[in-house]
Amino acid sequence: MSKETRTIAEEQLHAYVDGQLAAEDRQKIEEHLRHHPADAARVNEWQRQNEAIQALFAPIGEETVPERLRPAVLARKKTSRHGRRWPAMAAALLLLALGGAGGWLARPLFGPPAPAGIQQASLVEEAFNAHRIYTVEVLHPVEVTANEKAHLAKWLSKRLRDPVRIPTLDGEGFALMGGRLLPASNGPAAQFMYEDKNGRRITLYTVRRDGGNQTAFRYARENGINAFYWIDGPLAYALAGEVNRATLQRLARSVYAQLEE
């Protein structure tokens, strides 16, 4: 038996134990198990593990649900444990939904006071700079590549002192390349880079913004690069790329939704 067929067989055995197979494939496995006692023993062991897991935890699903977990009760609560502000988020989403106008409409309606505005300018400025510097890199566009995504998220979360999540944009045609740590004017920043099949690159820039809470999306453009940027809780974000504004807005919306999930 070649190494490859043995690997396939093991996956098939797991699928059999977990009830993932159609009847026809199930019968094939059962036939195989009749002639391979070692595999049969393994399958038996895994089935007993599954039974033990069920015995340990299934009864919890039969318990009466505590009052504090009833959705009707939770929905009535005005504030949450994390104190996130729903109205600001709803406003951000609403403005996004308004389409292209969202970016500049946000300014008069939800614009922060002047000092924060200055910080905002530096955020998007730094995001533009980082985008220009690293997207042209051929050999080292990122410091840690996408196949170490978990490590990348952990590392940057530690440096930014808040859980950093890395959105996936595969559904929009952009694959994660990886990310890097960057110096920003007020501490460490993170940059994640994505690329589509035509080699177009976009970057998501994240930096800690103490004292910030929530803003709507804002739009900026510089030397052919479009950017949407916003603040959400302790982190500020800027998504930049040389893609048209509507595409970038769609991507920004996806990023925002995933970060909020």
Place this chain on the structure above:
Amino acid sequence: MDDGFLDEVEACIPALRRYARSLVLEGELADDLVQDCLERAIRKRRLWRRGPVQPWLFRILVNLFRNHYRNTRRRNETPFEEALHAPAQPPQQHDRLALNDTLNAIAALPDEQREALMLVALEGFSYAEAGAILDIPVGTLMSRIGRARRKLRAEGNGSPPAHLRPVS
């Protein structure tokens, strides 16, 4: 505010509590995780756009667990006995000592392996659904399940690892 959404959420709570318990192992903490998940889901209901509510809720729960709960669990000494005593109907047909061994072995699994195994073995999700909830390819999911089972087997056959308090 249509009540259909809240009803759908409510129907998922027993499964969310069960899965949360298998992740954090301690009852109150598990319910805290579920509460955070539900509050977030209710707050973000506008972001839920398509498909059934249940996988979306599981995704939220997993993300909260990854970001906020696993360190809590490591920091506290998890009272494994509680996890075993809490079920309303104590299992009759299984040897209690063997279950204690299994529980200790489950507690010793790396979080990513436990996340994967429990979605499939406890919650009965298909590999594709579980992969989507955990945001990993099916191949990765299966290799985590495979490693989890090998580890459970290795630990289940021997004495509990030294770093865990024995359950008596």
